[in-house]
Amino acid sequence: MALPPEPWPTGIAEQCEPLVRRVLAPNPSPYTYTGTQTYIVGSAGDVAVIDPGPNEPDHIDAIMAAIGDAKVAAIMCTHTHRDHSPAAAPLAERTGAPIVGCAPLVIDSDLPRSDEAFDTTYAPDRVLEDGEAMTGEGWTLRAVHTPGHTSNHLCFALEESGALFTGDHVMGWSTSVVIPPDGDMGDYMASLERLQAREDRVYYSAHGAPIEKPRQLVRGMMGHRRQRENQILRLLGEQARTIPDFIPVMYKGLDERLHKAAQMSVMAHLLDLEKRGLVAQGENEVWQTN
Template sequence: MGIPEKPWPTGLSEQAEPLVRRVLAPNPSPYTYTGTQTYIVGAESDVAVIDPGPDEAAHLDALMAAIGDAKVAAIMCTHTHRDHSPAAAPLAKLTGAPIIGCAPLILEVDGPRSDESFDTTYAPDRVLEDGEQMTGTGWTLTAIHTPGHTSNHLCFALEESGALFTGDHVMGWSTSVVVPPDGNMGDYMASLDRLYARADDGKDRVYYAAHGAPIEKPRQLVRGMIGHRRQRENQIVRLLAEEPRSIEDLVPAMYKGLDPRLTGAAGMSVKAHLLDLESRGMAQCSGDIWQTI
Protein backbone atom coordinates (compact mmCIF):
# COMPACT_ATOMS: atom_id res chain seq x y z
CA MET A 1 0.00 0.00 0.00
CA GLY A 2 1.37 3.42 -0.93
CA ILE A 3 1.59 6.34 1.47
CA PRO A 4 -1.53 8.55 1.12
CA GLU A 5 -1.31 12.09 -0.12
CA LYS A 6 -0.81 14.85 2.43
CA PRO A 7 -2.11 16.46 4.53
CA TRP A 8 -1.72 13.95 7.35
CA PRO A 9 -3.06 14.66 10.87
CA THR A 10 0.46 14.99 12.32
CA GLY A 11 0.38 16.38 15.86
CA LEU A 12 -3.41 16.41 16.13
CA SER A 13 -5.34 14.60 18.86
CA GLU A 14 -7.95 12.45 17.10
CA GLN A 15 -10.75 10.63 18.94
CA ALA A 16 -10.81 7.00 17.78
CA GLU A 17 -13.48 5.90 20.29
CA PRO A 18 -14.64 7.13 23.71
CA LEU A 19 -11.59 5.87 25.61
CA VAL A 20 -9.01 6.16 22.82
CA ARG A 21 -7.26 9.10 21.15
CA ARG A 22 -4.29 9.00 18.78
CA VAL A 23 -1.54 11.47 17.96
CA LEU A 24 0.56 10.98 14.81
CA ALA A 25 4.31 11.59 15.16
CA PRO A 26 6.26 13.53 12.50
CA ASN A 27 8.38 10.56 11.37
CA PRO A 28 7.04 9.27 8.02
CA SER A 29 9.23 6.85 6.04
CA PRO A 30 8.96 3.74 3.83
CA TYR A 31 8.99 1.74 7.08
CA THR A 32 6.72 3.87 9.27
CA TYR A 33 4.06 4.89 6.71
CA THR A 34 2.75 8.37 7.66
CA GLY A 35 4.46 8.08 11.06
CA THR A 36 4.12 6.36 14.43
CA GLN A 37 0.72 6.65 16.11
CA THR A 38 0.79 7.23 19.85
CA TYR A 39 -2.41 6.24 21.65
CA ILE A 40 -3.83 7.90 24.75
CA VAL A 41 -6.20 5.61 26.63
CA GLY A 42 -8.61 6.88 29.29
CA ALA A 43 -10.75 9.90 30.03
CA GLU A 44 -10.05 13.17 31.81
CA SER A 45 -8.87 11.92 35.20
CA ASP A 46 -6.08 9.49 34.30
CA VAL A 47 -4.67 8.02 31.11
CA ALA A 48 -2.13 5.57 29.73
CA VAL A 49 0.11 6.55 26.81
CA ILE A 50 0.88 3.67 24.44
CA ASP A 51 3.97 3.83 22.20
CA PRO A 52 5.09 7.40 22.97
CA GLY A 53 7.10 7.37 19.75
CA PRO A 54 10.31 9.17 18.75
CA ASP A 55 12.01 11.73 20.97
CA GLU A 56 10.90 14.71 18.88
CA ALA A 57 10.13 18.02 20.56
CA ALA A 58 7.09 18.69 18.36
CA HIS A 59 5.65 15.25 19.14
CA LEU A 60 6.21 15.63 22.89
CA ASP A 61 4.51 19.04 22.77
CA ALA A 62 1.57 17.49 20.92
CA LEU A 63 1.30 14.68 23.46
CA MET A 64 1.38 17.06 26.41
CA ALA A 65 -1.34 19.17 24.80
CA ALA A 66 -3.47 16.07 24.22
CA ILE A 67 -2.94 14.82 27.78
CA GLY A 68 -3.93 18.18 29.21
CA ASP A 69 -4.69 18.09 32.94
CA ALA A 70 -5.05 14.30 33.12
CA LYS A 71 -2.69 12.27 35.27
CA VAL A 72 -0.54 9.89 33.25
CA ALA A 73 -0.82 6.58 35.08
CA ALA A 74 1.57 4.72 32.77
CA ILE A 75 3.71 5.11 29.68
CA MET A 76 3.42 1.76 27.88
CA CYS A 77 5.63 0.50 25.04
CA THR A 78 4.82 -2.42 22.74
CA HIS A 79 8.50 -2.84 21.81
CA THR A 80 11.73 -0.90 21.63
CA HIS A 81 12.35 0.07 18.03
CA ARG A 82 13.42 3.69 17.77
CA ASP A 83 10.14 4.91 16.33
CA HIS A 84 8.21 3.58 19.35
CA SER A 85 9.95 4.03 22.71
CA PRO A 86 12.54 6.87 22.81
CA ALA A 87 9.96 9.47 23.91
CA ALA A 88 9.18 7.36 26.99
CA ALA A 89 12.00 8.81 29.11
CA PRO A 90 11.39 12.51 28.35
CA LEU A 91 7.63 12.03 28.71
CA ALA A 92 8.18 10.34 32.08
CA LYS A 93 10.29 13.32 33.13
CA LEU A 94 7.56 15.74 32.08
CA THR A 95 4.68 13.84 33.72
CA GLY A 96 6.23 11.82 36.55
CA ALA A 97 4.63 8.66 35.12
CA PRO A 98 6.23 5.22 35.32
CA ILE A 99 7.35 3.41 32.16
CA ILE A 100 5.55 0.07 32.08
CA GLY A 101 5.34 -2.58 29.38
CA CYS A 102 7.81 -4.54 27.29
CA ALA A 103 11.21 -5.70 28.47
CA PRO A 104 14.35 -3.77 27.49
CA LEU A 105 16.30 -5.14 24.56
CA ILE A 106 19.53 -3.98 22.93
CA LEU A 107 20.74 -5.91 19.93
CA GLU A 108 23.43 -5.16 17.39
CA VAL A 109 22.51 -6.55 13.98
CA ASP A 110 25.18 -7.07 11.34
CA GLY A 111 24.40 -6.25 7.75
CA PRO A 112 21.99 -3.73 6.22
CA ARG A 113 19.07 -2.80 8.43
CA SER A 114 15.62 -2.76 6.93
CA ASP A 115 13.74 -1.69 10.03
CA GLU A 116 14.15 0.87 12.80
CA SER A 117 17.07 0.00 15.09
CA PHE A 118 16.64 -0.68 18.77
CA ASP A 119 16.28 2.03 21.41
CA THR A 120 19.24 1.83 23.80
CA THR A 121 17.74 4.40 26.22
CA TYR A 122 14.64 2.40 27.14
CA ALA A 123 14.56 1.66 30.88
CA PRO A 124 11.17 0.42 32.16
CA ASP A 125 10.11 0.79 35.75
CA ARG A 126 8.06 -2.39 35.41
CA VAL A 127 7.96 -5.16 32.81
CA LEU A 128 4.53 -6.71 32.25
CA GLU A 129 4.20 -10.47 32.16
CA ASP A 130 1.72 -12.06 29.78
CA GLY A 131 -1.79 -11.43 31.11
CA GLU A 132 -0.77 -8.72 33.60
CA GLN A 133 -2.89 -5.59 33.67
CA MET A 134 -2.67 -1.84 34.11
CA THR A 135 -5.83 -0.16 35.34
CA GLY A 136 -7.16 3.36 35.58
CA THR A 137 -10.48 5.12 35.92
CA GLY A 138 -12.78 3.23 33.57
CA TRP A 139 -10.02 1.40 31.67
CA THR A 140 -8.06 -1.84 31.89
CA LEU A 141 -5.14 -2.78 29.64
CA THR A 142 -3.99 -6.40 29.51
CA ALA A 143 -0.54 -7.35 28.19
CA ILE A 144 -0.56 -9.97 25.44
CA HIS A 145 2.89 -11.38 24.63
CA THR A 146 3.38 -11.46 20.85
CA PRO A 147 7.06 -12.14 20.08
CA GLY A 148 8.20 -12.36 16.48
CA HIS A 149 8.68 -8.89 15.04
CA THR A 150 10.91 -8.47 18.08
CA SER A 151 11.41 -10.88 20.96
CA ASN A 152 10.04 -8.34 23.46
CA HIS A 153 6.88 -7.35 21.55
CA LEU A 154 3.61 -6.90 23.46
CA CYS A 155 0.08 -6.04 22.41
CA PHE A 156 -2.32 -4.37 24.84
CA ALA A 157 -6.02 -5.31 25.07
CA LEU A 158 -8.47 -2.64 26.24
CA GLU A 159 -10.94 -4.83 28.11
CA GLU A 160 -13.75 -2.25 28.24
CA SER A 161 -14.10 -1.85 24.47
CA GLY A 162 -12.56 -4.86 22.75
CA ALA A 163 -9.75 -2.80 21.19
CA LEU A 164 -6.30 -4.31 20.78
CA PHE A 165 -3.22 -2.11 20.40
CA THR A 166 -1.02 -4.18 18.10
CA GLY A 167 2.16 -2.12 17.79
CA ASP A 168 4.03 -3.47 14.77
CA HIS A 169 2.87 -7.08 15.08
CA VAL A 170 -0.21 -6.40 12.93
CA MET A 171 -0.30 -3.12 11.03
CA GLY A 172 -2.98 -1.31 9.08
CA TRP A 173 -0.91 -0.76 5.95
CA SER A 174 1.71 -3.51 5.50
CA THR A 175 2.96 -6.81 6.82
CA SER A 176 5.46 -6.64 9.65
CA VAL A 177 9.18 -7.03 8.97
CA VAL A 178 10.83 -9.90 10.86
CA VAL A 179 14.57 -9.19 11.21
CA PRO A 180 16.84 -11.97 12.54
CA PRO A 181 18.52 -12.65 14.83
CA ASP A 182 16.06 -11.10 17.30
CA GLY A 183 13.07 -11.30 14.99
CA ASN A 184 11.90 -14.89 14.70
CA MET A 185 9.49 -16.17 12.05
CA GLY A 186 8.39 -19.20 14.05
CA ASP A 187 7.52 -16.99 17.02
CA TYR A 188 5.83 -14.48 14.71
CA MET A 189 3.57 -17.15 13.20
CA ALA A 190 2.72 -18.53 16.65
CA SER A 191 1.78 -15.01 17.79
CA LEU A 192 -0.41 -14.56 14.70
CA ASP A 193 -2.12 -17.85 15.55
CA ARG A 194 -2.72 -16.55 19.06
CA LEU A 195 -4.29 -13.32 17.80
CA TYR A 196 -6.41 -15.25 15.32
CA ALA A 197 -7.75 -17.43 18.14
CA ARG A 198 -8.59 -14.31 20.18
CA ALA A 199 -10.39 -12.75 17.22
CA ASP A 200 -12.18 -16.01 16.51
CA ASP A 201 -13.42 -16.00 20.11
CA GLY A 202 -14.72 -12.45 19.67
CA LYS A 203 -12.28 -10.92 22.16
CA ASP A 204 -10.90 -8.23 19.88
CA ARG A 205 -13.32 -5.99 17.97
CA VAL A 206 -10.78 -3.64 16.40
CA TYR A 207 -7.00 -3.34 16.13
CA TYR A 208 -5.21 -0.04 16.59
CA ALA A 209 -1.75 -0.43 15.07
CA ALA A 210 1.20 1.91 15.43
CA HIS A 211 1.11 2.53 11.68
CA GLY A 212 -1.91 2.72 9.40
CA ALA A 213 -5.67 2.82 9.72
CA PRO A 214 -7.72 0.96 12.35
CA ILE A 215 -8.33 -2.68 11.46
CA GLU A 216 -12.06 -3.29 11.78
CA LYS A 217 -12.03 -6.91 10.57
CA PRO A 218 -9.13 -8.32 12.59
CA ARG A 219 -10.00 -12.00 12.15
CA GLN A 220 -10.10 -11.64 8.38
CA LEU A 221 -6.83 -9.68 8.25
CA VAL A 222 -4.90 -12.05 10.51
CA ARG A 223 -6.13 -15.05 8.54
CA GLY A 224 -4.87 -13.36 5.39
CA MET A 225 -1.51 -12.58 6.99
CA ILE A 226 -1.04 -16.20 8.05
CA GLY A 227 -1.91 -17.31 4.52
CA HIS A 228 0.51 -14.77 3.03
CA ARG A 229 3.40 -16.01 5.18
CA ARG A 230 2.65 -19.62 4.30
CA GLN A 231 2.62 -18.70 0.61
CA ARG A 232 6.04 -17.05 0.99
CA GLU A 233 7.37 -20.17 2.72
CA ASN A 234 6.01 -22.41 -0.03
CA GLN A 235 7.52 -20.09 -2.64
CA ILE A 236 10.95 -20.42 -1.02
CA VAL A 237 10.69 -24.20 -0.81
CA ARG A 238 9.65 -24.38 -4.47
CA LEU A 239 12.50 -22.15 -5.64
CA LEU A 240 15.10 -24.05 -3.61
CA ALA A 241 13.76 -27.34 -4.98
CA GLU A 242 14.61 -26.06 -8.46
CA GLU A 243 18.19 -25.24 -7.46
CA PRO A 244 20.17 -24.07 -4.40
CA ARG A 245 20.14 -20.29 -4.11
CA SER A 246 21.39 -17.40 -2.00
CA ILE A 247 19.10 -14.87 -0.34
CA GLU A 248 20.27 -12.36 -2.96
CA ASP A 249 19.00 -14.75 -5.66
CA LEU A 250 15.71 -15.45 -3.90
CA VAL A 251 14.61 -11.83 -3.35
CA PRO A 252 14.22 -10.79 -7.02
CA ALA A 253 12.64 -14.15 -7.86
CA MET A 254 10.06 -13.68 -5.10
CA TYR A 255 9.38 -9.93 -5.11
CA LYS A 256 8.59 -8.66 -8.60
CA GLY A 257 8.66 -4.89 -9.04
CA LEU A 258 9.95 -4.31 -5.50
CA ASP A 259 10.76 -0.74 -4.47
CA PRO A 260 14.59 -0.76 -4.27
CA ARG A 261 14.37 0.94 -0.87
CA LEU A 262 12.65 -2.20 0.46
CA THR A 263 15.18 -4.74 -0.84
CA GLY A 264 16.82 -5.00 2.57
CA ALA A 265 13.47 -5.59 4.28
CA ALA A 266 12.58 -8.33 1.79
CA GLY A 267 15.96 -9.97 2.31
CA MET A 268 15.51 -10.00 6.07
CA SER A 269 12.06 -11.58 5.76
CA VAL A 270 13.44 -14.25 3.41
CA LYS A 271 16.24 -14.93 5.87
CA ALA A 272 13.73 -15.25 8.71
CA HIS A 273 11.75 -17.80 6.69
CA LEU A 274 14.92 -19.73 5.85
CA LEU A 275 16.04 -19.87 9.47
CA ASP A 276 12.59 -21.11 10.45
CA LEU A 277 12.74 -23.80 7.74
CA GLU A 278 16.21 -24.76 9.00
CA SER A 279 14.95 -25.08 12.58
CA ARG A 280 12.26 -27.44 11.31
CA GLY A 281 14.73 -29.59 9.34
CA MET A 282 13.45 -28.48 5.95
CA ALA A 283 16.42 -26.43 4.67
CA GLN A 284 20.14 -26.05 5.22
CA CYS A 285 22.83 -23.53 4.37
CA SER A 286 26.40 -23.91 3.13
CA GLY A 287 28.19 -20.59 3.03
CA ASP A 288 25.51 -18.28 1.67
CA ILE A 289 23.76 -20.93 -0.44
CA TRP A 290 20.52 -22.48 0.79
CA GLN A 291 18.95 -25.74 -0.28
CA THR A 292 16.09 -27.96 0.76
CA ILE A 293 16.63 -31.17 2.72
Protein backbone atom coordinates in the same frame (compact mmCIF):
# COMPACT_ATOMS: atom_id res chain seq x y z
CA MET B 1 1.80 0.38 -0.33
CA ALA B 2 1.77 4.00 -1.51
CA LEU B 3 1.35 6.76 1.04
CA PRO B 4 -2.08 8.43 1.15
CA PRO B 5 -2.27 12.00 -0.13
CA GLU B 6 -1.31 14.75 2.27
CA PRO B 7 -2.17 16.50 4.48
CA TRP B 8 -1.85 13.88 7.19
CA PRO B 9 -3.18 14.62 10.70
CA THR B 10 0.33 14.95 12.18
CA GLY B 11 0.28 16.34 15.72
CA ILE B 12 -3.52 16.37 15.97
CA ALA B 13 -5.36 14.41 18.67
CA GLU B 14 -7.99 12.33 16.84
CA GLN B 15 -10.81 10.57 18.70
CA CYS B 16 -10.95 6.87 17.75
CA GLU B 17 -13.62 5.85 20.29
CA PRO B 18 -14.70 7.18 23.70
CA LEU B 19 -11.63 5.89 25.55
CA VAL B 20 -9.05 6.21 22.75
CA ARG B 21 -7.32 9.10 20.98
CA ARG B 22 -4.31 8.99 18.69
CA VAL B 23 -1.57 11.46 17.78
CA LEU B 24 0.48 10.93 14.61
CA ALA B 25 4.24 11.52 14.90
CA PRO B 26 6.17 13.44 12.21
CA ASN B 27 8.28 10.46 11.13
CA PRO B 28 6.91 9.13 7.81
CA SER B 29 9.14 6.66 5.96
CA PRO B 30 8.99 3.44 3.91
CA TYR B 31 9.07 1.60 7.25
CA THR B 32 6.60 3.72 9.23
CA TYR B 33 4.01 4.70 6.57
CA THR B 34 2.65 8.16 7.53
CA GLY B 35 4.39 7.92 10.92
CA THR B 36 4.06 6.30 14.33
CA GLN B 37 0.65 6.57 15.97
CA THR B 38 0.74 7.27 19.69
CA TYR B 39 -2.45 6.32 21.54
CA ILE B 40 -3.88 7.97 24.64
CA VAL B 41 -6.26 5.75 26.59
CA GLY B 42 -8.70 7.17 29.15
CA SER B 43 -11.32 9.89 29.17
CA ALA B 44 -11.13 11.34 32.67
CA GLY B 45 -8.85 11.51 35.65
CA ASP B 46 -5.86 9.54 34.43
CA VAL B 47 -4.66 8.19 31.10
CA ALA B 48 -2.12 5.81 29.59
CA VAL B 49 0.11 6.72 26.66
CA ILE B 50 0.86 3.80 24.32
CA ASP B 51 3.93 3.87 22.05
CA PRO B 52 5.08 7.47 22.67
CA GLY B 53 7.13 7.29 19.48
CA PRO B 54 10.34 9.03 18.42
CA ASN B 55 12.05 11.62 20.59
CA GLU B 56 10.77 14.55 18.52
CA PRO B 57 10.02 17.71 20.55
CA ASP B 58 7.02 18.64 18.39
CA HIS B 59 5.52 15.19 18.85
CA ILE B 60 6.05 15.22 22.61
CA ASP B 61 4.42 18.68 22.76
CA ALA B 62 1.46 17.32 20.79
CA ILE B 63 1.10 14.40 23.22
CA MET B 64 1.21 16.79 26.18
CA ALA B 65 -1.46 18.97 24.57
CA ALA B 66 -3.68 15.93 24.05
CA ILE B 67 -3.19 14.84 27.67
CA GLY B 68 -4.23 18.25 28.94
CA ASP B 69 -4.95 18.28 32.67
CA ALA B 70 -5.16 14.50 33.02
CA LYS B 71 -2.64 12.56 35.08
CA VAL B 72 -0.51 10.10 33.12
CA ALA B 73 -0.72 6.77 34.94
CA ALA B 74 1.66 4.95 32.62
CA ILE B 75 3.74 5.33 29.46
CA MET B 76 3.42 1.96 27.76
CA CYS B 77 5.64 0.58 24.98
CA THR B 78 4.83 -2.40 22.76
CA HIS B 79 8.49 -2.87 21.77
CA THR B 80 11.75 -0.97 21.51
CA HIS B 81 12.27 -0.07 17.88
CA ARG B 82 13.40 3.53 17.68
CA ASP B 83 10.17 4.76 16.13
CA HIS B 84 8.21 3.53 19.18
CA SER B 85 9.95 4.04 22.53
CA PRO B 86 12.57 6.87 22.53
CA ALA B 87 9.99 9.50 23.57
CA ALA B 88 9.21 7.49 26.72
CA ALA B 89 12.06 8.95 28.78
CA PRO B 90 11.46 12.66 27.99
CA LEU B 91 7.72 12.18 28.38
CA ALA B 92 8.30 10.55 31.77
CA GLU B 93 10.43 13.53 32.79
CA ARG B 94 7.63 15.93 31.91
CA THR B 95 4.79 13.95 33.47
CA GLY B 96 6.38 11.97 36.30
CA ALA B 97 4.71 8.82 34.92
CA PRO B 98 6.32 5.38 35.08
CA ILE B 99 7.44 3.62 31.90
CA VAL B 100 5.62 0.29 31.73
CA GLY B 101 5.35 -2.52 29.20
CA CYS B 102 7.86 -4.51 27.20
CA ALA B 103 11.24 -5.61 28.49
CA PRO B 104 14.43 -3.83 27.40
CA LEU B 105 16.32 -5.53 24.63
CA VAL B 106 20.03 -5.73 23.84
CA ILE B 107 21.25 -7.74 20.87
CA ASP B 108 24.85 -8.90 20.75
CA SER B 109 25.16 -9.65 17.05
CA ASP B 110 26.86 -8.36 13.92
CA LEU B 111 24.10 -9.57 11.62
CA PRO B 112 22.75 -6.84 9.32
CA ARG B 113 19.37 -5.35 10.15
CA SER B 114 16.98 -2.89 8.52
CA ASP B 115 16.97 0.79 9.43
CA GLU B 116 14.52 0.09 12.27
CA ALA B 117 17.25 -0.04 14.90
CA PHE B 118 16.57 -0.73 18.55
CA ASP B 119 16.24 1.97 21.18
CA THR B 120 19.11 1.50 23.62
CA THR B 121 17.85 4.29 25.92
CA TYR B 122 14.69 2.40 26.91
CA ALA B 123 14.58 1.75 30.68
CA PRO B 124 11.19 0.58 31.98
CA ASP B 125 10.11 1.04 35.57
CA ARG B 126 7.94 -2.06 35.29
CA VAL B 127 7.93 -4.92 32.78
CA LEU B 128 4.53 -6.46 32.17
CA GLU B 129 4.38 -10.22 31.98
CA ASP B 130 1.83 -11.90 29.75
CA GLY B 131 -1.64 -11.35 31.25
CA GLU B 132 -0.61 -8.57 33.65
CA ALA B 133 -2.59 -5.34 33.54
CA MET B 134 -2.35 -1.61 34.08
CA THR B 135 -5.53 0.05 35.30
CA GLY B 136 -6.84 3.58 35.53
CA GLU B 137 -10.11 5.42 35.91
CA GLY B 138 -12.47 3.52 33.60
CA TRP B 139 -9.82 1.54 31.71
CA THR B 140 -7.84 -1.69 31.93
CA LEU B 141 -4.94 -2.53 29.61
CA ARG B 142 -3.83 -6.15 29.71
CA ALA B 143 -0.54 -7.34 28.17
CA VAL B 144 -0.63 -10.00 25.45
CA HIS B 145 2.81 -11.45 24.73
CA THR B 146 3.32 -11.51 20.94
CA PRO B 147 6.97 -12.20 20.10
CA GLY B 148 8.09 -12.47 16.49
CA HIS B 149 8.54 -8.98 15.07
CA THR B 150 10.78 -8.59 18.10
CA SER B 151 11.30 -10.98 21.00
CA ASN B 152 9.97 -8.42 23.50
CA HIS B 153 6.83 -7.39 21.60
CA LEU B 154 3.60 -6.93 23.55
CA CYS B 155 0.08 -6.04 22.49
CA PHE B 156 -2.28 -4.31 24.94
CA ALA B 157 -5.95 -5.28 25.23
CA LEU B 158 -8.41 -2.58 26.32
CA GLU B 159 -10.89 -4.72 28.19
CA GLU B 160 -13.64 -2.11 28.42
CA SER B 161 -14.07 -1.77 24.64
CA GLY B 162 -12.60 -4.89 23.04
CA ALA B 163 -9.80 -2.97 21.30
CA LEU B 164 -6.29 -4.36 20.94
CA PHE B 165 -3.25 -2.12 20.46
CA THR B 166 -1.05 -4.22 18.20
CA GLY B 167 2.11 -2.12 17.81
CA ASP B 168 3.95 -3.56 14.80
CA HIS B 169 2.76 -7.15 15.20
CA VAL B 170 -0.31 -6.51 13.03
CA MET B 171 -0.38 -3.23 11.13
CA GLY B 172 -3.06 -1.36 9.20
CA TRP B 173 -0.95 -0.76 6.10
CA SER B 174 1.54 -3.61 5.56
CA THR B 175 2.74 -6.93 6.88
CA SER B 176 5.24 -6.77 9.74
CA VAL B 177 8.93 -7.18 8.99
CA VAL B 178 10.57 -10.05 10.88
CA ILE B 179 14.31 -9.44 11.13
CA PRO B 180 16.79 -11.92 12.61
CA PRO B 181 18.58 -12.29 14.93
CA ASP B 182 15.91 -11.01 17.30
CA GLY B 183 12.90 -11.38 15.01
CA ASP B 184 11.75 -14.99 14.72
CA MET B 185 9.33 -16.26 12.08
CA GLY B 186 8.24 -19.29 14.08
CA ASP B 187 7.41 -17.08 17.06
CA TYR B 188 5.66 -14.58 14.77
CA MET B 189 3.38 -17.24 13.30
CA ALA B 190 2.59 -18.62 16.77
CA SER B 191 1.68 -15.10 17.91
CA LEU B 192 -0.61 -14.64 14.92
CA GLU B 193 -2.31 -17.91 15.82
CA ARG B 194 -2.77 -16.63 19.34
CA LEU B 195 -4.48 -13.46 18.10
CA GLN B 196 -6.61 -15.49 15.69
CA ALA B 197 -8.02 -17.36 18.70
CA ARG B 198 -9.01 -14.10 20.44
CA GLU B 199 -12.21 -12.13 19.87
CA ASP B 200 -10.97 -8.54 19.81
CA ARG B 201 -13.37 -6.06 18.18
CA VAL B 202 -10.81 -3.78 16.54
CA TYR B 203 -7.04 -3.44 16.26
CA TYR B 204 -5.26 -0.11 16.63
CA SER B 205 -1.79 -0.53 15.17
CA ALA B 206 1.13 1.86 15.39
CA HIS B 207 1.01 2.45 11.64
CA GLY B 208 -2.02 2.69 9.37
CA ALA B 209 -5.78 2.68 9.72
CA PRO B 210 -7.78 0.84 12.40
CA ILE B 211 -8.40 -2.81 11.56
CA GLU B 212 -12.15 -3.38 11.75
CA LYS B 213 -12.10 -7.09 10.84
CA PRO B 214 -9.10 -8.29 12.80
CA ARG B 215 -9.57 -12.05 12.66
CA GLN B 216 -10.11 -11.93 8.92
CA LEU B 217 -6.91 -9.91 8.47
CA VAL B 218 -4.88 -12.22 10.73
CA ARG B 219 -6.12 -15.24 8.79
CA GLY B 220 -5.00 -13.57 5.58
CA MET B 221 -1.61 -12.69 7.07
CA MET B 222 -1.02 -16.28 8.13
CA GLY B 223 -1.93 -17.45 4.63
CA HIS B 224 0.44 -14.89 3.12
CA ARG B 225 3.36 -16.09 5.26
CA ARG B 226 2.66 -19.74 4.38
CA GLN B 227 2.55 -18.74 0.72
CA ARG B 228 5.98 -17.08 1.07
CA GLU B 229 7.32 -20.18 2.77
CA ASN B 230 6.04 -22.42 -0.03
CA GLN B 231 7.48 -20.02 -2.60
CA ILE B 232 10.91 -20.26 -0.98
CA LEU B 233 10.74 -24.05 -0.94
CA ARG B 234 9.68 -24.11 -4.59
CA LEU B 235 12.52 -21.80 -5.64
CA LEU B 236 15.06 -23.85 -3.72
CA GLY B 237 13.62 -26.95 -5.38
CA GLU B 238 14.63 -25.42 -8.71
CA GLN B 239 18.17 -24.53 -7.62
CA ALA B 240 20.26 -23.50 -4.61
CA ARG B 241 20.22 -19.74 -4.00
CA THR B 242 21.69 -16.96 -1.90
CA ILE B 243 19.25 -14.68 -0.10
CA PRO B 244 19.55 -11.75 -2.58
CA ASP B 245 18.62 -14.17 -5.39
CA PHE B 246 15.10 -14.52 -3.97
CA ILE B 247 14.17 -10.82 -4.02
CA PRO B 248 13.63 -10.14 -7.77
CA VAL B 249 11.40 -13.22 -8.01
CA MET B 250 9.46 -12.89 -4.74
CA TYR B 251 9.12 -9.12 -4.48
CA LYS B 252 8.64 -7.83 -8.01
CA GLY B 253 8.44 -4.03 -8.19
CA LEU B 254 9.50 -3.55 -4.57
CA ASP B 255 10.89 -0.14 -3.62
CA GLU B 256 14.67 -0.53 -3.62
CA ARG B 257 14.80 1.10 -0.19
CA LEU B 258 12.98 -1.97 1.15
CA HIS B 259 15.20 -4.62 -0.44
CA LYS B 260 17.28 -5.06 2.72
CA ALA B 261 14.12 -5.56 4.79
CA ALA B 262 12.85 -8.09 2.24
CA GLN B 263 16.15 -9.97 2.46
CA MET B 264 15.84 -10.08 6.24
CA SER B 265 12.30 -11.45 5.92
CA VAL B 266 13.51 -14.19 3.57
CA MET B 267 16.29 -14.97 6.05
CA ALA B 268 13.71 -15.28 8.84
CA HIS B 269 11.75 -17.80 6.77
CA LEU B 270 14.91 -19.73 5.92
CA LEU B 271 16.05 -19.91 9.54
CA ASP B 272 12.60 -21.18 10.56
CA LEU B 273 12.65 -23.77 7.76
CA GLU B 274 16.16 -24.79 8.85
CA LYS B 275 14.93 -25.36 12.42
CA ARG B 276 12.27 -27.63 10.98
CA GLY B 277 14.83 -29.59 8.95
CA LEU B 278 13.49 -28.55 5.54
CA VAL B 279 16.44 -26.49 4.27
CA ALA B 280 20.14 -26.13 4.99
CA GLN B 281 22.78 -23.46 4.48
CA GLY B 282 25.87 -24.51 2.58
CA GLU B 283 29.11 -22.77 1.71
CA ASN B 284 29.19 -19.11 0.66
CA GLU B 285 25.76 -18.49 2.23
CA VAL B 286 24.02 -20.62 -0.40
CA TRP B 287 20.75 -22.21 0.73
CA GLN B 288 19.33 -25.52 -0.50
CA THR B 289 16.59 -27.98 0.36
CA ASN B 290 17.34 -31.01 2.51
